[in-house]
Amino acid sequence: MISMFLVGTLALLAVLTRAGVAVLERRYPAQGQAINVEGATINLVDIGPRDSEKPPLLLLHGASSNLEAMRRPLGDLLARRHRVLLVDRxxxxxxxxLRPEDSTPAAQARMLDEALARLGVGQVVLVVHSWSGALGLRMALDFPDRVAGLVMLAPVAYPWRGGVGRYNEAVTAPVVGPLLAHTITLPLGLALMAPGARGVFAPQAMPDDFVDRTATPLLLRPREFIANARDLVTLKQAVIEQAPRYGEIKVPVTIVAGEADRTVYTDIHARPLAQVVPHSRLIVLPELGHMVQNAVPELVAGEVDRIVAAVATADAVAP
Known part of the structure; x- marks a missing residue:
């Protein structure tokens, strides 16, 4: 009797999840253009003026989010002066x-490089947040002719103590993971999403409309939730493998991080990174939390302008 009740409950939750996914996708429809690459389709939004004398900016969001997390306020601010490319990772x-193994920075760097080539874009300045710190570093290592500079916001760069949460680990397990993702993740996630986001913003206050404005509930769709969990579960080994190469990066790098960040600790990531990357500049603000692009967008925009100017100067004096 209990097993029949459990099966019936899970079936009902699965039906509700499918209906909920349909509602979410109507509320937050796709924007931009779709670029087919090996193993994925990249959704890209292209805003701002076209200026062939300056490299475009490629903005890359972190975990548990999408391109809208980088679009406002930072992307819109940068688009006043630069061509800005925003992508859903x-x-x-x-x-x-298409493939679960494409969760690593190396795999996603390859996909993004291919997407830029298909778009006809040459060098870019990367503006990366959190998880995508590892991705931006990997792009600079594997595709040095693609990356002209890096602006890194609370970046992940090195292994850390501990894991990434038992639920993320459970969702990546065979059988159990898809069962969780297709039944309880959406209703549970809707209840916990706003409190969780407020914790990531701390000590800054989260804007009241942040979750809705950034289409964050799309994360609760089963296929995206599993992909996000796999990104997190495989990240530590990925940075262990790539960290010894960081000294090879020759482009200018600016790192902006917060002393009060309790999501990606500055002492574990930003400070050690600045010590090994040759042309790096580190800015650590005492009261800043994890959401750098929301808390200090003007400061970030100024650092992006500085990197773009440095790239232009280097190009002008190059033989």
Whole structure:
């Protein structure tokens, strides 16, 4: 009797999840253009003026989010002076990925490089947040001709003590993971999403409309939730493998981090990174939390302008 009740409950939750996904996708429809690459389709939004004398900016969001998390206020602010490319990372938002193994920075760097080539874009300045710190570093290592500079916001760069949460680990397990993702993740996530986001913003206050404005509930769709969990579960080993190469990066790098960040600790990531990357500049603000692009967008925009100017100067004096 209990087993029949459990099966019936899970079936009902699965039906409700399918209906909920349909509602979410109507509320937050895809924007931009779809670019097919090996293993994924990249959703890209292209805003701002076209200026062939300056490299475009490629903005990359972190975990548990999509391109809208980088669009306002930072992307819109930068688009006043620069061409800005915003993408949903493979597996997130409206960029479905086909293979579970493509969760690593190396795999996603390859996909983004291919997408830029298909778009006809040459060098870019990367503006990366959190999880995508590892991705931006990997792009600079594997595709040095693609990356002209890096602006890193609370970046992940090194392994850390502990894991990434038991629920994320459970969702990546065979059988159990898809069962969780297709039944309880959406209703549970809707209840916990706003409190969780407020914790990531701390000590800054989260804007009241942040969750809705950034289409964050799209994360609760089963395929995206599994992809996000796999990104997190495989990240530590990925940075262990790539960290010894950081000294090879030759482009200018600016790192902006907060002393009060309790999501990606500055002492574990930003400070050690600044010590090994040759042309790096580190800015640590005492009261700043994890959401750098929301808390100090003007400061970030100024650092982006500085990197773009440095790239232009280097190009002008190059033989």
């Amino acid at each position: 493979p597996g997130h938002g409206w960029s479905p990925r």
